[in-house]
Amino acid sequence: MSEMKDLESGAAGAGGPGRHILILNRFDRETDCRYPRYVDHAVDRVAYIASTAGHSGVDTALAEAVGVVDDLADWQAVSKLALGIVREFGPLDHVVALFERDLEVAARLRELLDVPGPRPAEIERVRDKVTMKELVVAAGLRVPRFTDVGSPEQVARFAEETGFPVVLKPRDGSGSQGIYLINSAASLAETLASPLENYSCEEFIDATMYQVDGVVQDGAVRVLRAFRLLNTCLDYTLGQPFGSVASDDPVLEKRLAGYSEVVMAALGVRDSVFHLEVFVVDRPADPTAVPAAYDDLVFLEVAARPGGAELPHLWREVYGLDLLEVATRLTLGESPRLAPSAAGGEAGGYLLMPEPPVRPCRVVSTTSLLDRVPEMYAEVLPAPGAVLDGTGGAKETGGRYRFRAATGRDVERAxxxxxxxxxxxxxxVDEGERVVRRTAGRAQSVARP
Known part of the structure; x- marks a missing residue:
C-alpha cells in the first residue's frame, strides 16, 4: 500500500514498461466501461481517480493506484491526487476522461502536468454552448437564435424578439440538467428573479430532433448512426417518456455524415467520438430531393464523447462497436481501424421512463415486459423499496429499455x-426516510439471452 493519504496502490503499483496513463472515471460497474480491454494493464501503467460511484467500475487489482473523490469536479481534490500519483510513480503520458463533465478537469490536468492532449481552450469549444454556436455559425450553419444571459432586461428583449417559448440552459451543462422552458413573460420574470450563473437563452425549435453518434478520424467521419427522438430530452425532464429510434433514412444519414464533418472542423476537432444533436426542418416532400446546402438542419449542440443513456449499450449490442473503447484509444493517440459507416442492417433504440411525479417516492412494484415485447431485449427496473428522488437523470429512472429489430419502424412500434x-x-415517502431508503433498493437489470 502507498503511504500517501487518500491514494491506494494496486497490484501493478511497482511500475513497468509502456505508457503511464491516468484515467478519470465516474462510470459504475453496470455501465461496463471495460478499461482493461481498452488498455493492457500488464504493459501500460494505469492509475485511476474515480468518483465514489465510479470506484465500482475500476479493477483495483490491475491498477497502479486508485484515488477516490466525492466529486470529480472538485479540482482541489483531483489535482492533489494527480500530483501525488506523479510524485510516487513518475510523469504521465496521457490523461483519459470519457464523461462530458470531466473533459475540462482532464484538460486542466494536462496543462498542470504538461501532458499531451487537448487543453482547456480546446475543450471550451465543445463544452461552452455559446462559444460552440458562434463557431458553428461562422462555418455557415444554422443554429437557434441565442444570447448570453447577461441581465434580465437583455433576456426579456431577446424573448420579445423571438417570441415564446424560449429555453434557458447552462452554458456548460449536460444531460438536459438545469434547463428551463419558458412560455410567458411572467414565467421568465419569475425564473430570472433568481440569479442564473453561466446560462444562455435560445429560441425554441419545434422540429424533429436527431441524436447522431459517430467517430471522426483525421477530420473525416468514419462511423455514424442517427437516432430519431420520439420527443426531446427536455420533455423527459418535464415528466414524459423519452424514446430514441434508429433512422431508416440512408439519404439523411449520408447527409448527416457530411454535416458532422463540417461541425467538427468548425470546432477544431479532428479525432474524436462525438454525440451531435440536430433538428431536421423543412424537409422536401420528394425524399430524393436533397437541398444543396445544410439549410434543412439546425444545430443544437455537440459533445466530444460517446452518447449517454443507453447508447453505449446499443452500440455494443446492436452495432458491434464499443464507442467507449474507441474514445479511449483516440485519446491515447492510437488509430483504431474502423469499418466505414453504412446505413442499413439491424436497428436499435431505447426508452427511458420518467420517475413518478411526486418525489421522493418509494417503488412498491414494477412489471417486467421482457417476454411480452419481442423487440425489447433488455430492461432495467428500479427494485421494490428503492426511493426515486428526481436526481437520477438517465441512470436512475422509472425504467430503462433497449430494443433491436429489422427496421427503425419496428423499433418505434415496440x-x-x-x-x-x-x-x-x-x-x-417523507424527507426523513430519504437517506435510509435511497440505498435500500437496487436496480434490477434483466436481458434476454
Missing part, C-alpha cells in the same frame, strides 16, 4: 407498446 403496457406502483 417502444410505443412498452409505453402503453408500462406499470410502476409507488408511494410518497
Amino acid at each position: 417502444v410505443r407498446q412498452v409505453i402503453d403496457a408500462y406499470e410502476l406502483a409507488w408511494e410518497p
Whole structure:
C-alpha cells in the first residue's frame, strides 16, 4: 500500500514498461466501461481517480493506484491526487476522461502536468454552448437564435424578439440538467428573479430532433448512426417518456455524415467520438430531393464523447462497436481501424421512463415486459423499496429499455407498446426516510439471452 493519504496502490503499483496513463472515471460497474480491454494493464501503467460511484467500475487489482473523490469536479481534490500519483510513480503520458463533465478537469490536468492532449481552450469549444454556436455559425450553419444571459432586461428583449417559448440552459451543462422552458413573460420574470450563473437563452425549435453518434478520424467521419427522438430530452425532464429510434433514412444519414464533418472542423476537432444533436426542418416532400446546402438542419449542440443513456449499450449490442473503447484509444493517440459507416442492417433504440411525479417516492412494484415485447431485449427496473428522488437523470429512472429489430419502424412500434403496457406502483415517502431508503433498493437489470 502507498503511504500517501487518500491514494491506494494496486497490484501493478511497482511500475513497468509502456505508457503511464491516468484515467478519470465516474462510470459504475453496470455501465461496463471495460478499461482493461481498452488498455493492457500488464504493459501500460494505469492509475485511476474515480468518483465514489465510479470506484465500482475500476479493477483495483490491475491498477497502479486508485484515488477516490466525492466529486470529480472538485479540482482541489483531483489535482492533489494527480500530483501525488506523479510524485510516487513518475510523469504521465496521457490523461483519459470519457464523461462530458470531466473533459475540462482532464484538460486542466494536462496543462498542470504538461501532458499531451487537448487543453482547456480546446475543450471550451465543445463544452461552452455559446462559444460552440458562434463557431458553428461562422462555418455557415444554422443554429437557434441565442444570447448570453447577461441581465434580465437583455433576456426579456431577446424573448420579445423571438417570441415564446424560449429555453434557458447552462452554458456548460449536460444531460438536459438545469434547463428551463419558458412560455410567458411572467414565467421568465419569475425564473430570472433568481440569479442564473453561466446560462444562455435560445429560441425554441419545434422540429424533429436527431441524436447522431459517430467517430471522426483525421477530420473525416468514419462511423455514424442517427437516432430519431420520439420527443426531446427536455420533455423527459418535464415528466414524459423519452424514446430514441434508429433512422431508416440512408439519404439523411449520408447527409448527416457530411454535416458532422463540417461541425467538427468548425470546432477544431479532428479525432474524436462525438454525440451531435440536430433538428431536421423543412424537409422536401420528394425524399430524393436533397437541398444543396445544410439549410434543412439546425444545430443544437455537440459533445466530444460517446452518447449517454443507453447508447453505449446499443452500440455494443446492436452495432458491434464499443464507442467507449474507441474514445479511449483516440485519446491515447492510437488509430483504431474502423469499418466505414453504412446505413442499413439491424436497428436499435431505447426508452427511458420518467420517475413518478411526486418525489421522493418509494417503488412498491414494477412489471417486467421482457417476454411480452419481442423487440425489447433488455430492461432495467428500479427494485421494490428503492426511493426515486428526481436526481437520477438517465441512470436512475422509472425504467430503462433497449430494443433491436429489422427496421427503425419496428423499433418505434415496440417502444410505443412498452409505453402503453408500462406499470410502476409507488408511494410518497417523507424527507426523513430519504437517506435510509435511497440505498435500500437496487436496480434490477434483466436481458434476454
